Amino acid sequence: MDPFRDFARSPNPTLGVEWEICLVDPQTRDLVPRAAEVIDEVTARNPDLHLEREFLQNTIELVTPVCRNTGEALRFLTDATEKVRAVAEEENLRLWASGGHPFSDFRKQPLSPKITYKEIINRTQYWGQQMLLWGIHCHIGIRHEDRVWPIINAVMTKYPHLLAISASSPGWDGLDTGYASNRTMLYQQLPTAGMPYQFQTWDEWVQFMRDQQTSGVINHTGSMHFDVRPAAKWGTIEVRISDATSNLRELAAIVALTHCLVVHYDRMIDEGKQLPTLQPWHVAENKWRGARYGMDALVITSRATDERWVTEELVDLVDSLQGVAADLGCVEELNLVLEILERGAGYQRQRRLFDVHRDWKPAVDLACDELTSLTWG
Numbered sequence: 305m306d307p308f309r310d311f312a313r314s315p316n317p318t319l320g321v322e323w324e325i326c327l328v329d330p331q332t333r334d335l336v337p338r339a340a341e342v343i344d345e346v347t348a349r350n351p352d353l354h355l356e357r358e359f360l361q362n363t364i365e366l367v368t369p370v371c372r373n374t375g376e377a378l379r380f381l382t383d384a385t386e387k388v389r390a391v392a393e394e395e396n397l398r399l400w401a402s403g404g405h406p407f408s409d410f411r412k413q414p415l416s417p418k419i420t421y422k423e424i425i426n427r428t429q430y431w432g433q434q435m436l437l438w439g440i441h442c443h444i445g446i447r448h449e450d451r452v453w454p455i456i457n458a459v460m461t462k463y464p465h466l467l468a469i470s471a472s473s474p475g476w477d478g479l480d481t482g483y484a485s486n487r488t489m490l491y492q493q494l495p496t497a498g499m500p501y502q503f504q505t506w507d508e509w510v511q512f513m514r515d516q517q518t519s520g521v522i523n524h525t526g527s528m529h530f531d532v533r534p535a536a537k538w539g540t541i542e543v544r545i546s547d548a549t550s551n552l553r554e555l556a557a558i559v560a561l562t563h564c565l566v567v568h569y570d571r572m573i574d575e576g577k578q579l580p581t582l583q584p585w586h587v588a589e590n591k592w593r594g595a596r597y598g599m600d601a602l603v604i605t606s607r608a609t610d611e612r613w614v615t616e617e618l619v620d621l622v623d624s625l626q627g628v629a630a631d632l633g634c635v636e637e638l639n640l641v642l643e644i645l646e647r648g649a650g651y652q653r654q655r656r657l658f659d660v661h662r663d664w665k666p667a668v669d670l671a672c673d674e675l676t677s678l679t680w681g
Contacts, residue, residue: 308513311452311506312539314445317567317632320540321368321377321559324358324438324548325385325401325675327392333668335408335436336397337361340416345391353384357416359435364388370445374560374634378680382552385675398672402650403438403487403547406475406664410434424494431493438548439487440470442559443540444566449506451573455541456532457502458569458579460587463531463545464594464603465621466565468614469641470546470558471598472650472671475664484598484651485547488591491529496521499591500530502584509534531591541566550650550671551678557640564625564638571628582607599649615645637680 327336339362343355356365366384371377389399410433415422425432446452471484483489492498503509516522527533535542543562549555569579582590586604593601594614601614622641629638647653654667 307536308510308517309506309536311446311449311534311536313448314539315447316372316445317563317570318443318445318540319368319371319373319377319559319563320443320538321371321381321555322356322441322443323366323381323401323555324440325364325366325388325399326362326405326438327364327397328362328400328668328672330396330398330672333665335360335362335405335413337414338395338397339364342388342391342395342397346388349391350387353387355384355388359416361414361416363416363438373632374556374563374637375681377559378552378556378637381555382680385552389676399675400668400672401438401548401550401675402654402671403471403473403485404476404490405436406473406654406658406667407478408436409477410436428494431490434490435494437473437487437491439491439544440546440548440555440558442543442562443535443538444543444563445538445540446566446570449534449536451570452506452534452541453503453509454573454579455566455569456500456534457581458572459532459541459543459565460499460502461580461582461590461605462565462621463587464590464601464614465618466543466545466558466562467547467591467594468598468601469561469618469644469649470549470554471595472547472550472654474651474655475658475667478664480655480658483596484649485595487547488595494529496527497529498531499584499587500532502581502587547650551674552680553640553678554644554650556637556680557644560629560632560634560637561621561625561641563632563634564628567632568625568628598651599645618642618645 354367358365368377368380473487476486531545532543546558602611603614605612629635657666
C-alpha cells in the first residue's frame with residue numbers, strides 16, 4: 305500500500321472525534337504532567353476505552369470509535385470523560401479543557417516520551433516549545449479521494465465560523481492577548497502547520513507529500529499538521545480548526561456543524577454543483593479575523609469580497625443545514641450552535657472573569673466547572 309496515494313475509501317459519511325483535555329491542580333490551577341498514570345489507571349479499569357497520550361504529559365486525548373453521528377460520538381465521550389474524572393479526582397486533580405492555558409509556563413511542561421515529539425521540538429525550538437494548545441479533531445468518512453480536495457477547499461471558506469464558536473484561548477503567559485483564539489496564531493508558527501494549500505486534485509496532494517518526504521520534512525514530524533487535511537489511512541477528511549471546548553455541550557455543537565458541512569459539500573458534488581472557494585488571501589484574512597475577533601468577526605463571504613458578521617452567517621448556516629442534520633440524526637446537536645451565540649463563546653466567558661478579577665485563575669475554575677455542568681444529552 306502506498307501511504308500517500310492509497311485512500312481507504314469510506315462508503316458512508318462516518319464520524320470520529322478526538323478531544324483533548326488536561327489535568328490541573330485545584331489549588332494552583334496550573335497544568336499537572338500526570339496524564340500517563342491517569343491513563344494507565346483508567347484503561348486498567350476500562351480495557352476497551354481508547355485514550356491517547358498527547359504532545360504534553362498534562363494532556364489526555366479522548367478518541368471515539370467510528371460513529372454514525374454526533375450523538376453516538378458524544379455518548380462515548382460523555383462516558384469516557386466520567387471514567388477519566390473518577391480517577392483524576394481520586395488523585396486530587398481536576399479536568400480542564402480549552403484552546404490554551406492562560407498562564408501556565410510552557411518551559412515547565414514536559415513532553416510525552418515519543419520520538420516524533422522530541423524531533424519537533426529539536427527542529428522548531430522556541431516556537432515548538434510554546435505548544436500549550438488543545439483542539440478538536442473531527443474525521444469524516446469520504447467515498448473517493450477525488451472528492452477530498454474540493455471538499456477541503458470548501459470547508460476552508462467556513463474557517464471563521466468553526467473557530468468563532470469554539471474560540472477559548474484569549475490568555476497567554478498571564479496576559480490577555482486580545483485574541484479570541486491565541487491557539488490559532490501560535491500553532492501556525494510550526495512549519496508543517498497552518499492553512500492547507502488549495503490543491504485541485506488528489507495527484508497534486510500525493511506529489512506534495514512525496515516532496516515532503518524527499519526533503520525530509522515529514523521524517524521529522526511524522527505528518528503535515530494542516531488545519532484541514534486528508535487522513536488517507538482512515539479514508540477521512542480531518543478538520544482541526546476548532547479550539548478545544550471546555551464542555552461536552554459546546555463540543556456537540558461544533559462536531560455536528562463540522563460533520564454537516566462536510567456532508568453538505570459532498571452532496572453538492574453528487575448534485576453537480578460547484579463547491580464554494582475563496583482566494584487564498586481571503587481564506588488567510590478570514591482565519592485571522594476569526595482568531596482575533598471571534599464572535600465579533602466581519603468575515604469575507606465571496607470571491608467578490610462581500611462581507612457579513614459571522615454571527616449572522618452562523619444563524620443562516622444552521623438553518624440551511626437542517627436537512628443534512630435530519631438525515632444524519634444530529635438536529636438537536638446542530639441547534640446547540642444557536643445556544644453558543646446566546647451564551648457567548650468560551651473566550652468571552654473567560655475574558656469577562658479576567659476583566660473583573662485581573663487574574664486568570666477564576667477562568668480556569670470556570671472551564672473546570674463547565675466540564676461538569678454544561679453536559680450533553
